[in-house]
Amino acid sequence: MRTLSNRLAVPLLLVLLLGCCHASGSTNETAARQWFEQFNLDLAVQRNLAVEAGWNYAVNITDENSRKRVEAELKLTEFLKLKRTEMQQFAWRNFTDKNLTRLFSKSDDIGTSVANATMQELYSSVRTRLATFYNTAKVKDPRSGDMVPLEPNIVAAMADPDVPQSVKRDFWVGWRDESGKKMKNDYEEFVHLGNAMIREAGYANLAEYWQSWYEPTSDFEQTMETLWTEFKPYYSLLHAYVRSKLRPHFGSEIFPLTNHLPAHILGNMWAQSWANVDHLTMPYPESWTVDITKEMLRKGWNSTTMFRVSEEFFASLGLGNMTDTFWAKTVMDRLPNVEMNCHASAWDFYTNEGDFRVKQCTSVTLPYLATTHHEMGHIQYFMQYEKQPVPFRDGANPGFHEAVGDTIELAVMTPEHLVKIGLLNSTIDSNEYYVNYMFLMALKKLAFIPFGYLIDKWRWSVFKGEVTPQQYNSAWWKLRCDLQGISSPVPRSEDDFDPGAKYHVPGNTPYIRYFVSHFLQFQFYEALCNKSGHTGPLYKCDFYQSKEAGDALKKMLAAGSSKHWEDTLEELTGTREVSAAPLIRYFRPLFDFLTEANKNSSEPLTWSSECPGDDWYTSTAAPPVTTAPPPQTTTSGSSGRLAGATWLQLSMAALLGALLSTLLTR
Ligand SMILES: [Zn+2]
Known part of the structure; x- marks a missing residue:
């Protein structure tokens, strides 16, 4: 070198x-x-x-x-x-x-x-070295004995309702043994x-x-903590309700007495989205029989259809179509005969000639329709601030960039809009139907929020030296148990390094932007709904074809990072603060439902701020035998290996x- x-x-x-x-x-x-x-x-x-x-x-x-x-x-x-x-x-x-x-x-x-x-x-x-540990990790499939990668194999197994929880537990442990555990010294x-x-x-x-990057006008960490504190009671409602549904399904013996949710049964390797346990937890299963993904396939949709549908929504607001270069150079599907990185991403090429591209390996599913809108939100931001000087060609803050496509997604996923684009025949105007709809949104968006907070809360403490290397894993689990209310299925120790099992930690990608964007997107959504003249419940708002909403959005995007984000936010929403209020207004009917449902269940609304003790693990059925090799020693400061x-x-x-x-x- x-x-x-x-x-x-x-x-x-x-x-x-x-x-x-x-x-x-x-x-x-x-x-x-x-x-x-x-x-x-x-x-x-x-x-x-x-x-x-x-x-x-x-x-x-x-x-x-x-x-x-x-x-x-x-x-x-x-x-x-x-x-x-x-x-x-x-x-x-x-x-x-x-x-x-x-x-x-x-x-x-x-x-x-x-x-x-x-x-x-x-x-x-x-x-x-950190990235290599993550990217090359393979885990033994307890069913076949084959060594398999995280994507697509392990992700699919964790999401699959037919895979037994004991297999999921072995994958959960195996992934952490093969990724994070090897990184501690290097981290x-x-x-x-x-x-x-x-x-x-x-x-x-x-x-x-x-x-x-957030140009804080007051203590940034305190601002984030205040947001979390405001939201936590609502998260607790969802947590207790989901626990009441999963406990009888999986059996009480895997649930600790501390009322945490076992981390491996939520359908996701990090329990960051609970969308894959919808079939086990849906409030009114008989009122929700449509499968949108099946409908997309039945109608012959492909990746281009999904990108065109997304483009059409932005265009209906008066924001431009995607550029010719976008359509010529975007990669929508896995390319044949080459090794490529399939992680969905949006790219600005700084040409002043409309060179913006998305790279993703689309599958024709409803979640990928959301991803397509998310990435196209980034592209619209690139397009609208293209005329700014290069140092201002950026989001007002990193959370803004993540929130744009998700704001559009909130409108696109409304049953009303799904009817307009031919993915639903009709909506059913019943309370049960919309409680189900909001519940699906909650499993994805509300379940994510504590996870979106804790990754950087942990990293800030580490960077500031408040958490020492000898406390890395226990400090991580303190946050996982306390904030997210989940617990490990097996005992953890400082021999483990579980933060390293999440891509953004070895990849050094800041994460608080996603926490911020989960509040901002509801602020943007409510503001655009108001501009469009929407009346009625917020969760039914579809500002499709509203030029008024489009003009307001366009103005915000075009400013890039030329102004302090508080000024940009105030122009659109009338407030200078990231606020949980619009999110709470959106989900209010669901929160009312959850409050009533929880009254009728024996599940407590709270969980312990401390993880289950070692005694709980030893008193339960034998934990899986793991055969992970000891962590590899690394040569400090050398790429020689x-x-x-x-x-x-x-x-x-x-x-x-x-x-x-x-x-x-x-
Ligand atoms: Zn993004």
Whole structure:
């Protein structure tokens, strides 16, 4: 990796040489504007090259494409560091034009890229090792004895109602043994390095840096905690109700006395969505007999139909159609005869010529129809803020970007809209019918919220040193038990590293954006419903074809990150705060139903803030025998254990992290 060191040495030298001018820079704003204009053009070109290389690799994973991608990333890093140094000729913090100051401030933020080449190399190396553990993990299928990957095999088994819970439990344990458990030492090193690097950019630690993207006007962590506290009583209603349905089905013996839900029976490896236990928990099963996925298949829908339906909704609001380049270059289906990354994502190519693309391996199902709208929401954001200078071509905050497509999804999934697009024959105007509908939305959206909160709550504590490496796993489980109300099916210890079993932890993708977006999307939805003149219950609102709603949405999207998000939010919704109130209004009839249903069950509304004790595990049926190998020891700071090609393949994310506009699904 000598190349890396040499390439980064020159900009580093410039930083050292020019560092002198920072305090006494020029306040000549005309000169600064001229400098910025050229920088903006060059930045678009540099980003385009890096995104192109990243895309080529993602849709065709070869050593050659990997090498090109790493080269492009290094070039972009060099460019950013060089320009950041040049910027220091201006005292941009003191400009009278605050818009210009904001442009410079955003350009100045290049994250851990400010650090020296040696650290970059170590950081890349450790992040590559973490990603490799996750991406290459395979687990023994307890039924066949075959070694199988997470996707599609294990994900499908966890979701399948016909797979016995003991098999799910073995997969649950096996996945954590083969992924997270191997990462603990490397994660500790990653935290140490990341913090050291971001300190060079003036932040106390990575937590402070990540939170800075929200430009907090008060204590950000307290704001998130307040949101959670406001929402928790409603989550408790859902939790107790689902527990009352699952306990008789699975048998009381697997439910701890602490009233936690066993983590492995909720239809999802992380219990982050409970949508796959709908058949066991539906309030009025006799009032909900339609299967939308079957209807999509019966009508001959394919991936193109799904993208066209999504496009048509946005177009009906007066937002533009997808561009010609989008249709020419988007990858909607798994490509034949190549290795590709199927994780759904949306890409901005910074061309000013409408080059935006989605990459996903669509299956014709209702959940994928939602995913298609989610990704197209990102594309609409890209399209609407395309004319902004590059540093403003971003969401008002990261939660905004995630919320756009989900807002549209709330309208599209209404039974009223499903009738309009031919997926339902008619709606039934009964209370039971709509309670079922809201319940399905709740299993997906409300069940997610504590999970969306706890991942970064844990990481902030780790980055700040409040949780030490000796407490990594117990601190994780403290949050899983307390907030989410779920417990492990087997005892856990500090030999395990369960945070590492979730993609975004080894992948170093911040997660609080999804928590924020789950509140924001109901705020956006309610505001757009009001603009469209909707009357009646919020959950029935479909603002399809409303130009008034479209104009308001368009205005918000077009602003990009040019203003503080509180200003952007206020313009659309009249409030400057992320609020749980619209979500609570939306689900009110469901909450009333759950309150009554819980009164008639013996399930308590609360669960212990502490995980079940070891005594509970030893008193229950024998836990599964796991035959996991001991965690591998790693050579600190070295990529020597990985073949060169593997290292190259996986190091793009490690180099630039959040700087590129590639937006992943949660
Ligand atoms: Zn997304």
